[in-house]
Amino acid sequence: MPDSVEGRNPIRHALFVRVAHWLTALAFLALLVTGVEILLSHPRFYWGESGNALSTPLFKLPLPASRATVPTGYGYVLPDQNGWSRALHFQAAWLLVLTALPYLALGLFRGHFRRDLLPTRAGFSLRALAASLARHLRFPPPAPEEAWSYNLLQRITYLKVIFLLFPLAIWTGLAMSPAVASALPFVVTVWGGQQSARTLHFFVSISLSAFLVIHIVMVVRAGFRDRVRAMLTGRATATTPKEPV
Amino acid sequence: MRTLSRRRLIAAGIASATTLSAAAIAAKLASRYGLVPPDGAGLYGPGETLTYAAQRLLTRHSLAREFAPAQISRPPFANEVAPLGAPFRKLQDSGFTSWRLAIDGDVARPSTFTITDLRAFPRRTQITHLACEEGWSYIAEWTGVPLSHILDLVGASPQARYVVYRSIQPDWWESIDMDDALHPQTLIAHSMNGADLPVPFGGPLRLRVPRQLGYKSVKYITSLTVTESLKSFGKGLGSASPEGGYAWFAGI
Numbered sequence: 001m002p003d004s005v006e007g008r009n010p011i012r013h014a015l016f017v018r019v020a021h022w023l024t025a026l027a028f029l030a031l032l033v034t035g036v037e038i039l040l041s042h043p044r045f046y047w048g049e050s051g052n053a054l055s056t057p058l059f060k061l062p063l064p065a066s067r068a069t070v071p072t073g074y075g076y077v078l079p080d081q082n083g084w085s086r087a088l089h090f091q092a093a094w095l096l097v098l099t100a101l102p103y104l105a106l107g108l109f110r111g112h113f114r115r116d117l118l119p120t121r122a123g124f125s126l127r128a129l130a131a132s133l134a135r136h137l138r139f140p141p142p143a144p145e146e147a148w149s150y151n152l153l154q155r156i157t158y159l160k161v162i163f164l165l166f167p168l169a170i171w172t173g174l175a176m177s178p179a180v181a182s183a184l185p186f187v188v189t190v191w192g193g194q195q196s197a198r199t200l201h202f203f204v205s206i207s208l209s210a211f212l213v214i215h216i217v218m219v220v221r222a223g224f225r226d227r228v229r230a231m232l233t234g235r236a237t238a239t240t241p242k243e244p245v
Numbered sequence: 246m247r248t249l250s251r252r253r254l255i256a257a258g259i260a261s262a263t264t265l266s267a268a269a270i271a272a273k274l275a276s277r278y279g280l281v282p283p284d285g286a287g288l289y290g291p292g293e294t295l296t297y298a299a300q301r302l303l304t305r306h307s308l309a310r311e312f313a314p315a316q317i318s319r320p321p322f323a324n325e326v327a328p329l330g331a332p333f334r335k336l337q338d339s340g341f342t343s344w345r346l347a348i349d350g351d352v353a354r355p356s357t358f359t360i361t362d363l364r365a366f367p368r369r370t371q372i373t374h375l376a377c378e379e380g381w382s383y384i385a386e387w388t389g390v391p392l393s394h395i396l397d398l399v400g401a402s403p404q405a406r407y408v409v410y411r412s413i414q415p416d417w418w419e420s421i422d423m424d425d426a427l428h429p430q431t432l433i434a435h436s437m438n439g440a441d442l443p444v445p446f447g448g449p450l451r452l453r454v455p456r457q458l459g460y461k462s463v464k465y466i467t468s469l470t471v472t473e474s475l476k477s478f479g480k481g482l483g484s485a486s487p488e489g490g491y492a493w494f495a496g497i
Contacts, residue, residue: 042380049312050374052322053383060285067379069325082378084289091292178376179300179456179496183307196411197379 004203012236017112019104023095023233030092035205037085040078041066045202058199093173119155128152142222147236165208172201248410261287283483284493286324297494309430309455312372317438322476323445325354326464341449353400360449366390371430373455387453395472396426401471409470409478410452414462419463419484420475421454430455456494460486
């Protein structure tokens with residue numbers, strides 16, 4: 001990383017990290033809103049290859065539906081929003097994938113994952129994890145050095161979001177495509193069927209949404225203006241001296 | 246703020262010029278190789294085009310998954326359709342003996358077939374998944390004439406790029422490209438689960454396109470048109486779906 005120049009704040013987040021962060025945020029917001037709209041046309045979930053209003057669901061959400069054919073128990077039907085929702089959902093999915101590919105390549109080659117996200121060997125032990133968890137549960141204000149480096153729980157969480165949840169969301173999403181399933185059947189069969197993939201897509205989306213809420217709460221607690229400025233401009237505050245970590 | 250040096254400015258200029266020309270060349274190639282869908286313009290055009298191009302580059306000849314008889318959904322689910330009008334009910338009352346499937350457009354021999362004609366043609370039976378864009382699905386056994394057989398019979402032009410198909414229901418029409426039209430699993434289905442195709446499932450004739458979502462499998466089809474361009478059909482977006490906000494290509 002370019003280091004601090006006299007009288008200027010050093011770089012906290014590299015340009016490619018900032019660009020990827022905001023494009024992903026934009027794509028995820030679009031995917032979330034349109035995903036909810038699409039879900040409302042059939043708020044029932046199944047396991048296996050197939051499932052419909054005549055099958056026994058694995059579970060159903062206590063929501064009204066945008067289709068009269070779904071037995072919801074509500075006496076009304078919501079307006080159909082699937083047309084634009086599906087178009088925006090897939091366009092945002094493309095934005096997500098086209099953002100992720102260069103981000104993953106640059107993150108690997110520039111040492112972003114190794115340096116900023118992989119827990120340090122010293123820091124990664126059960127005891128350190130327990131200590132970090134215990135400290136977090138007391139909700140202390142962030143330590144000054146956290147403006148410069150992610151703590152252990154943050155590193156694990158970000159790695160999980162980048163390398164587990166988003167790939168799973170994309171995989172289970174693709175598993176619902178009849179054309180993808182025809183060319184690459186294992187994409188579907190590994191989950192036990194197309195309806196299983198849809199159900200998993202829902203749970204992965206819930207996990208990503210939970211992450212988003214906690215992420216925003218943490219940013220607010222740590223100092224919303226400073227953290228957002230760092231992610232926008234790349235520079236942390238002048239009041240936080242860079243400590244060796 | 247760092248001042249822009251001349252070198253950086255030139256480098257940035259070259260980089261953006263390269264990106265723009267690459268994008269222009271990609272667009273031209275995509276259009277030449279038939280990778281742009283008829284609804285590839287507009288706000289969601291980029292997403293539709295990326296999806297269709299990726300599918301045509303990667304999955305052009307793939308076969309839809311087929312299932313074991315034990316996996317057939319019992320009972321299957323028939324989505325609701327608009328009330329069937331008087332012309333349909335009249336044909337239904339006579340046991341569909343007067344039902345006709347007409348084929349025209351870029352063909353050597355425009356033809357009309359009865360249900361009896363179609364049942365006498367070579368048939369294919371397949372157990373496939375029908376997934377609705379809403380999220381539900383069912384598995385059924387479909388029997389019908391491969392559309393490719395009909396296209397051979399009528400002598401479809403080698404320049405043809407799409408097949409338009411229409412339901413007896415007003416304003417219900419779709420189209421597919423020749424990759425899907427000539428695909429061995431694309432059927433003019435007349436039977437389902439070993440019996441005549443029931444009316445709620447599209448009987449007497451339904452075009453089954455198992456590599457795309459259910460809304461491409463139009464029920465009650467009466468006519469097909471083979472064509473090189475979709476511009477003169479409806480609003481020129483390829484089918485009724487994009488006119489109602491849904492994607493023309495529904496393979497996702």
